[in-house]
Amino acid sequence: MDFGFVFMGDCHIHGDVKxxxxxxxxHAWLYDSQMLGSEVYAALALCADRTSRIKLGPGVTNPASRIAPLSACGMATINELAPGRAIMGIGTGNTTRRTLGMPAAKVSELEEHVRICRDLFDGKITDYTEGDRHRKIKFLNPNLNYINIKDRIPIYISAxxxxxxxxxxxVADGVILFGAVHPELVKWMVGCxxxxxxxxxxxxxSVYVLSMTAFYLTQSDEEIETRAVREAVGPMVxxxxxxxALSCHKDPTAIPGALRQDLMGFVDVYREPDAPIESRHLKLYEGYLQHLRDEHEKLMTKKIIQATTLTGTKQEVLGMIEAMRDCGVHQVAIQPIRPTREVVEQVAKEIMPKFAKK
Structure with missing residues (x-):
């Protein structure tokens, strides 16, 4: 089992990544959300300069924030700074787009973006379209050390x-799951x-599977449904x-039955239908993935907390990770809510030795 860490897109985060x-x-994954944090490729460049082994990538970018040639150039630039350590994580931009009050990208747009990036990473001439203009494009100076496409750049799609x-x-080298801890969730996604x-x-x-989630170790006599636990993992939940819920709102039956009702209960947690459409998203996404909103607390049951995060006693969490591994997960990536280095040290001390490669 590999262990990664998920950081906010923060231009000062390189010290924590090191x-x-x-x-x-x-692995270190930085969120790419222009209304919530720093510009992700600037932050990744600093991380690349200050590290030597850890693999780096946006976790995740999307097809709507940048045109595909710009995404490809950004990744190839990081690969020049950190040869062979760059991984492109990309999804439809559920969060990033909604912080703008806009819908996520279409699956077809994601597929096209990935196709163009893959071709450019492979040094190919590829088709590129804007409106009704169809052109051929390629990296024109791949050998001048501005970018690196000699070392392969894997593409992982967030689903x-x-x-x-x-x-x-x-089409991808890997898949990034978000909050998939319960075996039923993992089996469902891995099956797809x-x-x-x-x-x-x-x-x-051949498809690498990682799951991004939160982490909290409880004492043996500590209840899961406490304010402390909810504050620690609730934003991820x-x-x-x-x-x-949003991914399956047209067909909730796609979600495993044991968790369907619990997950669909979150479908409207970032909506205010009575607020002005031009600005309602500004309030809803303030402090996103940083703080527990009061109105979300009632939804934080033990069942849903442990279905989507690594929360419990040390033995419970070790068992959860073993179950994830048995369902096909290759990497667990931890998103901290409390102080980052505290979580890094706890995971490294209490969890990782159990899964050390022999």
Missing amino acids: FAEDHGFS SGPKVAELAGK VRKGAEQAGRDPD ASSSNIF
Whole structure:
């Protein structure tokens, strides 16, 4: 099992990324959300300059924030600064787009963006369209050390619903799950990925699977449904559950039955239908993934907390990770809510030794 860490897109985060690298973490993922944090490629460039082993990538970017050639150039630039350590994480932009009051990108737009980036990373001439103009493009100076496409850049697609998970299986090197901890959630998503891979004639086992989630160790006598626990992991629970619900709102039956009602209860947690449409998103996403909103607390049951986050006693959490591994997960990536280095140290000390490679 690999262990990654998920950071806000923060131009000052490079010190914490180096700290995670020094404690044995293999991957660092930075959120790409222009209304919530720093510009992700500027932050990743600083991380690349100050680290030597840890793999780096946006976790995740999307097709709507940048045109595909710009996304490809950003990733190839990070790959020049950190050769062989750059991984492109990309999804439909559920959060990023909604902080603008806009819908997530279409699956077809995601697929096209990935196609263009993959071709450019492979040094190919590829088709590029803007409006009714269709052109051929390629990187023109790949050998001048501005970018690096000699070292392969993997592409991982973020998925919280069947369509995007199948797309990941068809075209991506890996899939990023968000808040998938319960075996039923993991099996559901991994099953969709494998289906897509098989349809494309690919080996399903070749697709790398990681799950981003929160982490909190309780004492043996501590109840899960306490304010302290909810504040520590609640922002991740609300975000991931909302994205699962939005991804399946047209067909909730796609969600495993044991968790369907719990997850669909989060479908409207970032909506204010009575507020002005031009500005209602400004209030809803303030402090996103940083603080627990009072109105979300009643939804934070033990069941949903442990379905979407690594929360419980040390033995419970170790068991959760083992179950995730058995369901096909290759990496657990931790999103901290409380002080980052405290979480890094706790995971490195209490959890990672159990899964150290022999």
